[in-house]
Ligand SMILES: Nc1ncnc2c1ncn2[C@@H]1O[C@H](COP(=O)(O)OP(=O)(O)O)[C@@H](O)[C@H]1O
């Protein structure tokens with residue numbers, strides 16, 4: 001699916017990057033823990049989060065993420081949106097809670113980012 | 125061994141506003157050098173984690189970038205307080221991060237394991253009262 005499809009599914013509002021809605025997303029990750037995001041996410045992944053601080057953008061920058069979804073109608077400050085624009089990030093916000101947003105995207109065919117468990121570590 | 129690039133970034137304790145700036149600059153520099161996207165990503169993740177640890181846990185220190193034709197090296201050296209039990213600190217989920225760090229999305233106890241997983245070479249030395257030094261290497265080509 002591409003970002004425009006996600007906007008439809010989530011009935012979302014586009015906060016920045018309107019010209020890049022054709023960008024494809026392949027997997028999703030929903031987290032407020034930046035270290036988890038840094039551990040598992042790749043550039044083909046959309047990040048769904050409730051955290052609006054600048055570190056989310058820096059994390060996205062490190063991973064070359066293309067799209068950020070704010071849940072529960074959150075809208076970050078203008079400086080953050082300017083930074084996002086600079087990074088070429090599409091930012092959208094949906095009124096849905098993170099749980100519902102994930103459910104809707106899953107129903108529409110999007111899947112979680114695959115996690116590789118190292119041989120040495122037991123699965124929980 | 126010829127050095128293509130050497131840069132040092134002082135990182136202050138508890139400077140959450142600037143946390144991540146050194147890593148962003150490191151990533152930019154490596155990209156200019158033509159380092160592959162795959163290696164770039166691994167360096168960026170490890171660098172961001174180690175930089176945030178300097179901000180969150182240390183009394184301040186320096187992040188050093190060294191690039192040779194063979195590898196990218198990242199060295200984090202701080203002035204304390206040191207880690208009492210390195211083996212415990214290396215475990216996924218172990219964290220002594222404070223509330224401020226947690227409210228920003230850090231303190232999941234994944235930083236050191238993330239660094240180890242992403243670097244080709246990883247070495248940590250720590251002494252309570254003196255400080256912590258982490259050396260990471262990322263092979264090129
Ligand atoms: N530079 C450092 N100085 C002192 N303690 C550190 C340093 N880096 C890591 N630690 C200790 O190791 C623990 C685990 O670090 P890490 O895996 O990055 O997780 P987190 O930063 O989320 O707590 C930290 O909570 C802290 O107790």
Ligand SMILES: [Mg+2]
Pocket residue numbers: 173176177231233234235236
């Ligand atoms: Mg950490």
